[in-house]
Amino acid sequence: MTGRLPLIAADVFDAQRRLQGIAAITPALSHPELDDSAGRSVVVKVEALQRAGSFKFRGAYNALAVLDPVARRRGVVGASSGNHAQALALAGQLLGVPVTVVVPHDAPKGKIDGARTYGARIVTYHRERDDRDQVTAALADEHGYAVVPSANSPHVMAGAGTVALELLCQVPHLTAVLVPVGGGGLAAGTAVAAKHVNPRIRIIGVEPEAGADTAMSLRTGTLAELPSVPDTIADGLRHTSPAPLPWEINRVMLDDIVTVTDTQVIRAMATAFQHLKVVAEPSGAVALAALERLDLDPGAVGVVISGGSVGIGSFHRFMTDLPNQKESDRV
Amino acid sequence: MTGRLPLIAADVFDAQRRLQGIAAITPALSHPELDDSAGRSVVVKVEALQRAGSFKFRGAYNALAVLDPVARRRGVVGASSGNHAQALALAGQLLGVPVTVVVPHDAPKGKIDGARTYGARIVTYHRERDDRDQVTAALADEHGYAVVPSANSPHVMAGAGTVALELLCQVPHLTAVLVPVGGGGLAAGTAVAAKHVNPRIRIIGVEPEAGADTAMSLRTGTLAELPSVPDTIADGLRHTSPAPLPWEINRVMLDDIVTVTDTQVIRAMATAFQHLKVVAEPSGAVALAALERLDLDPGAVGVVISGGSVGIGSFHRFMTDLPNQKESDRV
Numbered sequence: 001m002t003g004r005l006p007l008i009a010a011d012v013f014d015a016q017r018r019l020q021g022i023a024a025i026t027p028a029l030s031h032p033e034l035d036d037s038a039g040r041s042v043v044v045k046v047e048a049l050q051r052a053g054s055f056k057f058r059g060a061y062n063a064l065a066v067l068d069p070v071a072r073r074r075g076v077v078g079a080s081s082g083n084h085a086q087a088l089a090l091a092g093q094l095l096g097v098p099v100t101v102v103v104p105h106d107a108p109k110g111k112i113d114g115a116r117t118y119g120a121r122i123v124t125y126h127r128e129r130d131d132r133d134q135v136t137a138a139l140a141d142e143h144g145y146a147v148v149p150s151a152n153s154p155h156v157m158a159g160a161g162t163v164a165l166e167l168l169c170q171v172p173h174l175t176a177v178l179v180p181v182g183g184g185g186l187a188a189g190t191a192v193a194a195k196h197v198n199p200r201i202r203i204i205g206v207e208p209e210a211g212a213d214t215a216m217s218l219r220t221g222t223l224a225e226l227p228s229v230p231d232t233i234a235d236g237l238r239h240t241s242p243a244p245l246p247w248e249i250n251r252v253m254l255d256d257i258v259t260v261t262d263t264q265v266i267r268a269m270a271t272a273f274q275h276l277k278v279v280a281e282p283s284g285a286v287a288l289a290a291l292e293r294l295d296l297d298p299g300a301v302g303v304v305i306s307g308g309s310v311g312i313g314s315f316h317r318f319m320t321d322l323p324n325q326k327e328s329d330r331v
Numbered sequence: 332m333t334g335r336l337p338l339i340a341a342d343v344f345d346a347q348r349r350l351q352g353i354a355a356i357t358p359a360l361s362h363p364e365l366d367d368s369a370g371r372s373v374v375v376k377v378e379a380l381q382r383a384g385s386f387k388f389r390g391a392y393n394a395l396a397v398l399d400p401v402a403r404r405r406g407v408v409g410a411s412s413g414n415h416a417q418a419l420a421l422a423g424q425l426l427g428v429p430v431t432v433v434v435p436h437d438a439p440k441g442k443i444d445g446a447r448t449y450g451a452r453i454v455t456y457h458r459e460r461d462d463r464d465q466v467t468a469a470l471a472d473e474h475g476y477a478v479v480p481s482a483n484s485p486h487v488m489a490g491a492g493t494v495a496l497e498l499l500c501q502v503p504h505l506t507a508v509l510v511p512v513g514g515g516g517l518a519a520g521t522a523v524a525a526k527h528v529n530p531r532i533r534i535i536g537v538e539p540e541a542g543a544d545t546a547m548s549l550r551t552g553t554l555a556e557l558p559s560v561p562d563t564i565a566d567g568l569r570h571t572s573p574a575p576l577p578w579e580i581n582r583v584m585l586d587d588i589v590t591v592t593d594t595q596v597i598r599a600m601a602t603a604f605q606h607l608k609v610v611a612e613p614s615g616a617v618a619l620a621a622l623e624r625l626d627l628d629p630g631a632v633g634v635v636i637s638g639g640s641v642g643i644g645s646f647h648r649f650m651t652d653l654p655n656q657k658e659s660d661r662v
Contacts, residue, residue: 027358027380032448048608049358110605117363270643274441277379277639279608308608312601316647 005252006154006245007188009196012161015062019162022094023058024050026163028170028302031275038291041300043174045167046278048308053114054284055186055306056080056087056150059159063148064091066155072097077145079103079125079132081236082111083283083307084150089120100145102136108235108281111309127229127238151183152243161189167302168197175299178287180306181205181214181257182237184246190304191253205250205257206290208232208265214242214250215257223247233262233318236283236307264289266318272305273315281310282318336583337485337576338519340527343492346393350493353425354389355381357494359501359633362606369622372631374505376498377609379639384445385615386517386637387411387418387481390490394479395422397486403428408476410434410456410463412567413442414614414638415481420451431476433467439566439612442640458560458569482514483574492520498633499528506630509618511637512536512545512588513568515577521635522584536581536588537621539563539596545573545581546588554578564593564649567614567638595620597649603636604646612641613649 026049034042047055064076075098078088085101092099099120103112104127112122125135140147149156163186164177177194181187184205191203207215211230217223226240242250260268265282268289272280280288284307291303310318357380365373378386395407406429409419416432423430430451434443435458443453456466471478480487494517495508508525512518515536522534538546542561548554557571573581591599596613599620603611611619615638622634641649 024358024360027355029355029380049360053608273610273643273646277384277610279604279610312604312650315604316650319643319647 005249007157007192007249009192011154011158012165012189012193015058015158016162016165018062018065019058019159022061023162025166026050028167029276033275034271034291038294038301040298042291042303043171043300044276044288044303044305045163046276046305047163048278048280048284048305052086052090052118053307053309054083054087055160055163055304056083057090058162059156059185060084060087060148061091061094062159063153063155064095064097067097067146071146074144074146075099076148077102077136077139078148078150079136080150081238082107083236083309085120086111086114086118088148089115089118092120093118100139102132102139108309108311108314110311114309149243151185152245154245157185157189157246159189160186161193163304164190164193165197168194171300171302173300174201174302176202176204176296177302177304178204178206178290179304180237180283180286181207182239182283183243184214184250185243186304186306187254188246188249191249195253202255202296203253205254206286207257207259208234208237208286209259209261211237211239212259213239215259217242217247218251218254218257234265234283234286236281237286258290258293260286260289260293263322264292266322269315270319270322278305279308279310280305281307284308336580338488338523338580340523342485342489343496343520343524346389346489347493347496349393349396350389350490353392354493356497357381359498360607364606365602365622369625369632371629373622373634374502374631375607375619375634375636376494377607377636378494379609379611379615379636383417383421383449384638384640385414385418386491386494386635387414388421389493390487390516391415391418391479392422392425393490394484394486395426395428398428398477402477405475405477406430407479408433408467408470409479409481410467411481412569413438414567414640416451417442417445417449419479420446420449423451424449431470433463433470439640439642439645441642445640480574482516483576485576488516488520488577491517492524494635495521495524496528499525502631502633504631505532505633507533507535507627508633508635509535509537509621510635511568511614511617512538513570513614514574515545515581516574517635517637518585519577519580522580526584533586533627534584536585537617538588538590539565539568539617540590540592542568542570543590544570546590548573548578549582549585549588565596565614565617567612568617589621589624591617591620591624594653595623597653600646601650601653609636610639610641611636612638615639
């Protein structure tokens, strides 16, 4: 069944070797309050502490590292709500590859600043009006850039899969892993890598309730398309449909997919701050938010916090909106 | 000169062996914005991600691990503004030692809740009215508890020194390390351990401007006593005088001590959030705040973020008070 998939475990191990000494080995954290509230042992893999602030660095670097010298010299272009942009920018800086990133006009300023810090050229598009893939393709045509998608690429998925290899080295006894699903690249890479190491492990995708395109696709068995851009605070997961290559993997390898509300996401961001002492952006916190909703056999569960790009002002506004602010927030 | 000091490097290596597989190996993070603003390479050792939320776990566990079986059964007592309390509580839970902690009435609620989570008995005292050492000694007398000070103990300092051993494994080329100074145990442990590994490394202590008891002591050459409890947001560093044993070390081994204002501390907390994606409490952020004030030879500098116990509400209030909120906070 997995023979014809666009990603195999060997690709993830190749990526892991390319990333050795380059990507950070991110911590796998736990806290008794998380264990208590989930009723099981919980280990959180904090990719917010990855270089450039998210797991995306792994895929972007892997994709650039395999380019031939001519393509490296010409440069690359990638479209992104922000984290892939920062990741590409840093990977390009490290490998000497010129990077152009295509970002939505309403992307968080911190994410765009991040990409600029690492020397990328920024091109913006309008999320509702423009087709970002067309904008990207036009730039690629004009300048001879290689396109590096944020999810729809075997090399990018392979890089993302190294999160799971690392996590299962740190905590081999996990029986399930929860991952955020946007385009689906992290889920696909995680499923391929984790099930290679432990075929019995369950991989559970998590989407915002308002942007459940992969959940809907899994239910119907065909690639669903939402009628409009999802309205959710998880700005990195506002996809209208799954990316095709990850979807080929996720449709056969994901064990389940659950959805979470924005309120649950905000609560998870607060949990990350208070108990883990880490900053999780909304998209990064969806898997942690899903802990509340788990219906699983007992066993240790891994949770990926995929990114930490949220400004202090936004964080403040999210927390202020949170109903039933916990007692422990007050001091 | 160092022959008669209350701590030698061998004690720190002993502590490192006891802590192996028990304490977290905390990340050493960097970010281009930090390098740019400091004009040098900066590596931040994030002890906020240590178990129980601060470096204090290392010393508390080491101190409990060396107790004989009878003392372990009787239990221990320690006084703390909060982090040492949480650390003792967790160490006691792991080693099966009953723990009582003596905390000031105005300690952050999150810190006290943390100690309670790990099963410690809490006794409060009034910071201005009571003598915490008397309260602690009375409990020790009554119940036969061993006293575990937050800094004034060779075993506690040895545990704290393992931060530096770990950091210099992760980043061997540091030429200076900045550490927060309260009682002085972390600074003393750091100085002994780091100078053993690299005799040319400079160890610089950092205190809040309002609570510069160690700075004043270094200047006069004798243990200074502030007339009242310092008024600073760095609640873990509100000492009126250095602890005697760390002072014996720090007076001969600290290369310098600098002070920072509360505003600089808040700015450092914002930097930790935005660029490192980690939560630093005020006391934990003083060394990062001192980066602004460095007057050093060029070279890579290590900075210890010593703890992350700050509630979301307090964090917001600090940020709201911050003058010249940065542009990048706005989204």
